[in-house]
Amino acid sequence: xxxxxxxxxxxxxxxxxxxxxxxxxxxxxxxxxxxxxxxxxxxxxxxxxxxxxxxxxxxxxxxxxxxxxxxxxxxxxxxxxxxxxxxxxxxxxxxxxxxxxxxxxxxxxxxxxxxxxxxxxxxxxxxxxxxxxxxxxxxxxxxxxxxxxxxxxxxxxxxxxxxxxxxxxxxxxxxxxxxxxxxxxxxxxxxxxxxxxxxxxxxxxxxxxxxxxxxxxxxxxxxxxxxxxxxxxxxxxxxxxxxxxxxxxxxxxxxxxxxxxxxxxxxxxxxxxxxxxxxxxxxxxxxxxxxxxxxxxxxxxxxxxxxxxxxxxxxxxxxxxxxxxxxxxxxxxxxxxxxxxxxxxxxxxxxxxxxxxxxxxxxxxxxxxxxxxxxxxxxxxxxxxxxxxxxxxxxxxxxxxxxxxxxxxxxxxxxxxxxxxxxx
Amino acid sequence: xxxxxxxxxxxxxxxxxxxxxxxxxxxxxxxxxxxxxxxxxxxxxxxxxxxxxxxxxxxxxxxxxxxxxxxxxxxxxxxxxxxxxxxxxxxxxxxxxxxxxxxxxxxxxxxxxxxxxxxxxxxxxxxxxxxxxxxxxxxxxxxxxxxxxxxxxxxxxxxxxxxxxxxxxxxxxxxxxxxxxxxxxxxxxxxxxxxxxxxxxxxxxxxxxxxxxxxxxxxxxxxxxxxxxxxxxxxxxxxxxxxxxxxxxxxxxxxxxxxxxxxxxxxxxxxxxxxxxxxxxxxxxxxxxxxxxxxxxxxxxxxxxxxxxxxxxxxxxxxxxxxxxxxxxxxxxxxxxxxxxxxxxxxxxxxxxxxxxxxxxxxxxxxxxxxxxxxxxxxxxxxxxxxxxxxxxxxxxxxxxxxxxxxxxxxxxxxxxxxxxxxx
Numbered sequence: 001x002x003x004x005x006x007x008x009x010x011x012x013x014x015x016x017x018x019x020x021x022x023x024x025x026x027x028x029x030x031x032x033x034x035x036x037x038x039x040x041x042x043x044x045x046x047x048x049x050x051x052x053x054x055x056x057x058x059x060x061x062x063x064x065x066x067x068x069x070x071x072x073x074x075x076x077x078x079x080x081x082x083x084x085x086x087x088x089x090x091x092x093x094x095x096x097x098x099x100x101x102x103x104x105x106x107x108x109x110x111x112x113x114x115x116x117x118x119x120x121x122x123x124x125x126x127x128x129x130x131x132x133x134x135x136x137x138x139x140x141x142x143x144x145x146x147x148x149x150x151x152x153x154x155x156x157x158x159x160x161x162x163x164x165x166x167x168x169x170x171x172x173x174x175x176x177x178x179x180x181x182x183x184x185x186x187x188x189x190x191x192x193x194x195x196x197x198x199x200x201x202x203x204x205x206x207x208x209x210x211x212x213x214x215x216x217x218x219x220x221x222x223x224x225x226x227x228x229x230x231x232x233x234x235x236x237x238x239x240x241x242x243x244x245x246x247x248x249x250x251x252x253x254x255x256x257x258x259x260x261x262x263x264x265x266x267x268x269x270x271x272x273x274x275x276x277x278x279x280x281x282x283x284x285x286x287x288x289x290x291x292x293x294x295x296x297x298x299x300x301x302x303x304x305x306x307x308x309x310x311x312x313x314x315x316x317x318x319x320x321x322x323x324x325x326x327x328x329x330x331x332x333x334x335x336x337x338x339x340x341x342x343x344x345x346x347x348x349x350x351x352x353x354x355x356x357x358x359x360x361x362x363x364x365x366x367x368x369x370x371x372x373x374x375x376x377x378x379x380x381x382x383x384x385x386x387x388x389x390x391x392x393x394x395x396x397x398x399x400x401x402x403x404x405x406x407x408x409x410x411x412x413x414x415x416x417x418x419x420x421x422x423x424x
Numbered sequence: 425x426x427x428x429x430x431x432x433x434x435x436x437x438x439x440x441x442x443x444x445x446x447x448x449x450x451x452x453x454x455x456x457x458x459x460x461x462x463x464x465x466x467x468x469x470x471x472x473x474x475x476x477x478x479x480x481x482x483x484x485x486x487x488x489x490x491x492x493x494x495x496x497x498x499x500x501x502x503x504x505x506x507x508x509x510x511x512x513x514x515x516x517x518x519x520x521x522x523x524x525x526x527x528x529x530x531x532x533x534x535x536x537x538x539x540x541x542x543x544x545x546x547x548x549x550x551x552x553x554x555x556x557x558x559x560x561x562x563x564x565x566x567x568x569x570x571x572x573x574x575x576x577x578x579x580x581x582x583x584x585x586x587x588x589x590x591x592x593x594x595x596x597x598x599x600x601x602x603x604x605x606x607x608x609x610x611x612x613x614x615x616x617x618x619x620x621x622x623x624x625x626x627x628x629x630x631x632x633x634x635x636x637x638x639x640x641x642x643x644x645x646x647x648x649x650x651x652x653x654x655x656x657x658x659x660x661x662x663x664x665x666x667x668x669x670x671x672x673x674x675x676x677x678x679x680x681x682x683x684x685x686x687x688x689x690x691x692x693x694x695x696x697x698x699x700x701x702x703x704x705x706x707x708x709x710x711x712x713x714x715x716x717x718x719x720x721x722x723x724x725x726x727x728x729x730x731x732x733x734x735x736x737x738x739x740x741x742x743x744x745x746x747x748x749x750x751x752x753x754x755x756x757x758x759x760x761x762x763x764x765x766x767x768x769x770x771x772x773x774x775x776x777x778x779x780x781x782x783x784x785x786x787x788x789x790x791x792x793x794x795x796x797x798x799x800x801x802x803x804x805x806x807x808x809x810x811x812x813x814x815x816x817x818x819x820x821x822x823x824x825x826x827x828x829x830x831x832x833x834x835x836x837x838x839x840x841x842x843x844x845x846x847x848x
Contacts, residue, residue: 370837420665
């Protein structure tokens with residue numbers, strides 16, 4: 001790559017770091033003023049934004065993107081209103097910065113406050129959804145972090161128009177415009193430079209397909225918080241309530257099959273499978289789900305005259321993101337736990353049972369970001385958890401796990417007050 | 425490297441992952457039983473351990489290590505007793521695993537518990553201090569994590585003897601011996617394999633010199649929690665109490681100059697420097713400290729006839745780890761903040777002032793893991809903070825910042841209890 005491009009990316013990161021100091025101590029009212037201004041600008045600038053978006057849509061059509069892909073790229077006045085509303089919602093959320101998380105007084109009189117502070121500079125690497133630009137920018141701003149945005153080439157013109165608006169909103173609130181910057185190229189070389197700037201950027205959050213996330217994780221010297229998608233499991237225990245079992249399984253599988261907290265795998269206890277599986281399978285089939293079964297499950301489905309395929313080894317750890325589900329029989333809750341810990345992606349799992357001890361065992365031993373008892377995996381979500389906003393659902397274990405809201409975009413520091421203490 | 429070696433390292437990691445599931449739900453009493461057994465074994469096995477240690481000491485002598493280096497490698501019966509005592513102390517600490525960090529009930533009735541859980545499998549990469557083997561192993565065990573230890577070649581025989589003891593202690597408590605494993609080679613190729621096993625190992629903690637930590641950070645696809653050393657600053661405000669200023673600066677600089685929370689840089693407010701700097705400088709010089717000064721500080725020290733050198737640009741961001749300190753004059757607290765945020769390593773800083781508003785401004789704006797007011801930087805330490813144990817002091821912002829005790833070796837998961845909730 002050209003030295004000039006590398007220098008340009010480095011300068012952006014240096015400016016972001018400088019802006020991050022101002023943002024870290026900016027009062028809540030000032031950050032909210034920028035957000036409120038942005039909420040006003042979004043509909044006001046709709047003509048400009050939609051004109052920029054049209055350049056991306058024309059290119060998308062020329063490049064043969066599918067209608068569904070093009071729809072995801074498209075801005076409309078309604079979608080801009082919806083974005084403005086989400087900006088106002090983030091403005092209304094409590095400011096996570098500055099909270100005293102714990103305060104202790106030591107025997108020598110030192111008062112130690114663990115105080116929540118912004119992380120610093122956050123890089124967001126994403127693909128083609130224009131709302132990610134605004135969502136991530138406003139969450140970083142509210143949590144006092146400078147943001148560097150690097151979106152996909154499919155929405156480059158849209159993002160450039162958004163970036164101008166974001167700078168305008170920041171300036172209107174007397175905050176540095178460099179607090180939110182867009183990398184002004186989608187050149188892969190610029191991304192490679194960015195991912196090595198570990199002295200200036202403190203955290204990278206990739207949003208998009210698994211390929212993008214793996215590329216970022218493998219090429220970054222900056223810590224990456226990964227948001228992989230989910231291979232989520234439902235386990236129907238021998239003490240499952242059949243009505244709950246059907247309702248929850250159908251909801252977790254079909255309510256929105258293309259998202260990470262949708263269920264992909266169904267495990268049924270052998271003792272009750274002969275009656276419970278046909279009942280739940282009928283409900284799934286009625287909801288349009290294609291079933292692929294292991295040997296024992298297939299035998300039960302065949303006896304019940306229910307249509308099904310045979311699950312391949314890949315099916316038994318697949319993320320279908322579609323109306324398809326793999327079914328297997330397990331011999332005990334511990335067997336279910338072992339198979340889930342081996343084959344799931346550690347995202348969201350649920351046990352359906354009336355037996356509290358079995359549920360407790362399952363919830364303790366299943367190593368996933370959220371483990372549900374008698375509820376749908378679809379609830380593993382920042383809004384459903386009451387966070388008010390989320391930047392994604394972390395599949396990592398370090399820093400943040402599961403839904404990431406504003407507090408999860410923060411670090412902490414120790415603020416220690418003494419009266420002259422020295423160490424002996 | 426040979427495929428065989430790569431396979432061997434992978435097998436160790438697979439066994440560690442399997443053991444981590446058992447450890448994650450192991451009762452406190454069982455983990456403590458292993459620790460108590462280890463505390464008994466350490467002195468009981470002292471002959472074996474000291475014999476193994478002698479092999480390392482002989483090699484160290486043959487390789488021309490310095491007396492100080494050899495001393496750090498050396499095990500004695502007294503040091504083993506001391507290690508056993510630290511094992512007992514960790515056994516006595518509260519178990520961090522399983523605590524409910526927050527519990528909320530949602531409007532739909534879902535009860536969401538954020539529960540502290542072990543991270544999983546932790547890799548510790550370190551150099552030549554044999555106590556690190558035991559310290560890290562017991563902290564991982566108590567926090568329910570499986571540990572993979574990779575120590576330096578200088579203590580390979582000692583570590584091998586320790587590893588056998590650790591396995592014995594685990595087995596005595598009916599815990600899997602694979603919960604704590606030593607990589608049985610110091611071949612760099614084995615380390616490179618280890619650092620890529622991101623499906624099996626969840627966190628790497630490198631302990632040692634900056635070169636080792638950088639190597640690990642740059643070659644790992646596993647998240648790394650870095651423990652770099654510190655360029656720590658003391659700022660003497662215009663409202664500093666002169667007696668406190670001298671006492672704290674001398675303590676922070678000289679009480680143990682070779683450690684990461686020792687002070688390296690002294691900043692003095694211009695308004696009071698003419699009288700305050702000579703006073704503090706005299707105390708430092710009396711304590712054996714060599715001063716290197718910027719232009720303005722040098723002029724004041726010259727006028728006061730106090731010996732000093734001229735600080736180079738490198739000196740003004742140096743970690744001396746010795747009885748040497750750089751001195752500069754600043755024009756305001758904001759000037760001090762800007763210089764500290766630019767030149768420190770973000771580890772530990774202190775302001776000396778009687779002005780509460782200035783202290784608050786400094787503590788809010790300085791971006792370091794611990795920011796002290798009227799106290800020595802030497803207190804940035806897990807034991808001094810009351811954590812009871814520490815695995816190190818993180819210079820990262822993600823996951824853990826500052827002293828890392830047992831809770832910081834944990835992640836969390838959401839345990840959600842419902843009554844049949846589905847998502848609409």
